[in-house]
Amino acid sequence: MIQYDYIFAGVGLASLMVLHEMMEADVLKNKRILLLEPDAKNQNDRTWCFWEKGVGEWDAVVAKEWSSGFFINNEKEIECFGEGMKYKMIESSLFYKKVLSELNKCSEVVWKNERMKGYSESESVVTVTTDSEIYSADFLFNSVLDFNQLKDNKRCPxxxxxxxxxxxxxxxxxxxxxxxxxxxxxxxxxxxxxxxxxxxxxxxxxxxxxxxxxxxxxxxxxxxxxxxxxxxxxxxxxxxxxxxxxxxxxxTAYQFWKKNSKRVLNIGSAGGWTKASTGYTFKNSVKQSKKVVAYLKKGVNDFTHFYKPNRFSFYDALFVTVLFRQNDLGYSLFSGMFSKVKPETVFKFLDEETSLIEDMEVIVSCPKFPFLKAFLNKAFGF
Missing domain, CATH: 3.30.9.10 (D-Amino Acid Oxidase, subunit A, domain 2)
Incomplete structure (x- = not known):
C-alpha cells in the first residue's frame, strides 16, 4: 500500500482551492497526493458569486462582473455596489479547468474515481476506505459533508x-x-x-x-x-x-471545527467554510485555504486547533436561530440592514472585516426583540 502525504476526499471548490494555494506556495514539492472524487469535474455544475473591490486574483476565471447591484423590496430599490465594488461570477467549469491544468504539472498527484466511505485515525496515520480500496496518508483533507450530523444536532438549528x-x-x-x-x-x-x-x-x-x-x-x-x-x-x-x-x-452554526483532529482537517461546507448567515462560500474558501498553507508552512502537524470561533461566529449563530424560529423575518431583517446602513458597511460586516462600532451599526438595524431573545438563549439558556 502506497503511503500518501495528503489525501483529499472530494474534489470541489475547497479541495481545489487548497491545492491551488499549496502549489502557489510550493508546498506540494516531493509530496504524494491522492484525490478521491467519482466525478470528472469537467462540467459547469455550479456558479459562485462574490463581491470585491477592484482587480482580484481570480479575475482570469470570472465569466461576468457587474458594477451595479441592487437590493429590492416592495418599497424601494437600493444601489449597493458603489466606489469600485463589483459583483463577480465564476462558472465552475472555468475554475476546475484552471486548477486541474495546474495539477497536471504535478507528477505526484494521483486521481482515483472513488468515493470515500469512511476513515480512521491513529497516532501516526489516517486510513481511508473507499467503495473499492483502502488508502493511508499522513493527513486527510475531508470535504465530504454528512448532512445527518447537522439534522440530528439539537443545539444548532x-x-x-x-x-x-x-x-x-x-x-x-x-x-x-x-x-x-x-x-x-x-x-x-x-x-x-x-x-x-x-x-x-x-x-x-x-x-x-x-x-x-x-x-x-x-x-x-x-x-x-x-x-x-x-x-x-x-x-x-x-x-x-x-x-x-x-x-x-x-x-448552520454547527461547530464543525470540533471534528478536526491531529491528522484530519474538514474543509469546505464540511469544515464550516460556508458563511452560515449568507451561504456564500467562494471568498471564505480563499481565506481559509491561505490559512491552511500558512499553517503547513509553519511546520504545524496538528489540525486540532486550526479554527477558532470569533464574534462573527456568534453573530451567525444568532442569525440562524432567529430565522429558524421566525422564518418570515428575512424580509424585514435584510430590508432594515440595507435601508439603514451603508451597503458598503453591510458587505464589510458579511466579510467579517468590520470594527465593533460598525458591528453595532448593522446589528441595531435588525429586528431587536427576536435577536435579544436569541442572544439570551445562547448566553444564558433562557
Whole structure:
C-alpha cells in the first residue's frame, strides 16, 4: 500500500482551492497526493458569486462582473455596489479547468474515481476506505459533508439555502447587462424568507434564481412556478431555458471545527467554510485555504486547533436561530440592514472585516426583540 502525504476526499471548490494555494506556495514539492472524487469535474455544475473591490486574483476565471447591484423590496430599490465594488461570477467549469491544468504539472498527484466511505485515525496515520480500496496518508483533507450530523444536532438549528435557477435567453433585449439584482424581495414571502436573484450576462440572457432561506424544501414545481411568475411580472413571456441549476446549502452554526483532529482537517461546507448567515462560500474558501498553507508552512502537524470561533461566529449563530424560529423575518431583517446602513458597511460586516462600532451599526438595524431573545438563549439558556 502506497503511503500518501495528503489525501483529499472530494474534489470541489475547497479541495481545489487548497491545492491551488499549496502549489502557489510550493508546498506540494516531493509530496504524494491522492484525490478521491467519482466525478470528472469537467462540467459547469455550479456558479459562485462574490463581491470585491477592484482587480482580484481570480479575475482570469470570472465569466461576468457587474458594477451595479441592487437590493429590492416592495418599497424601494437600493444601489449597493458603489466606489469600485463589483459583483463577480465564476462558472465552475472555468475554475476546475484552471486548477486541474495546474495539477497536471504535478507528477505526484494521483486521481482515483472513488468515493470515500469512511476513515480512521491513529497516532501516526489516517486510513481511508473507499467503495473499492483502502488508502493511508499522513493527513486527510475531508470535504465530504454528512448532512445527518447537522439534522440530528439539537443545539444548532439547520436552515437551508435552497434554490433553483434558470438560464434564460430571449429573442429581444429584456435585461440590463450591467445591473444585477442580488436580492429581490418583491416576490411573495409565504411565511418564509424568499427572494429572486437575477444576473444578466447580456441584454438577452440572464440567470433567474429563486432562493429560500428556510428549514424545509419545496416541491419541484413550486420553484418553477415562482420563476415563471417573476418573468411574467417583468413582461417576459417568450424565452428559452438554456440550462438549469439547483442546490442546497446548509446554513448552520454547527461547530464543525470540533471534528478536526491531529491528522484530519474538514474543509469546505464540511469544515464550516460556508458563511452560515449568507451561504456564500467562494471568498471564505480563499481565506481559509491561505490559512491552511500558512499553517503547513509553519511546520504545524496538528489540525486540532486550526479554527477558532470569533464574534462573527456568534453573530451567525444568532442569525440562524432567529430565522429558524421566525422564518418570515428575512424580509424585514435584510430590508432594515440595507435601508439603514451603508451597503458598503453591510458587505464589510458579511466579510467579517468590520470594527465593533460598525458591528453595532448593522446589528441595531435588525429586528431587536427576536435577536435579544436569541442572544439570551445562547448566553444564558433562557
Amino acid at each position: 439547520l436552515l437551508l439555502q435552497h434554490f433553483q435557477g434558470w438560464f434564460v435567453k430571449t429573442d429581444v433585449p429584456c435585461f440590463d447587462a450591467n445591473r444585477a439584482a442580488f436580492m429581490d424581495f418583491s416576490v411573495p414571502q409565504n411565511g418564509n424568507t424568499r427572494f429572486m436573484y437575477v444576473l444578466p450576462v447580456s441584454d438577452k440572457e440572464a440567470l433567474i434564481e429563486y432562493t429560500l432561506f428556510s428549514a424545509e424544501l419545496l416541491q419541484e414545481k413550486e420553484y418553477e412556478n415562482a420563476i415563471i411568475a417573476y418573468l411574467n411580472q417583468k413582461g417576459i413571456a417568450e424565452y428559452t431555458i438554456t440550462r438549469k441549476e439547483k442546490g442546497i446549502i446548509p446554513m
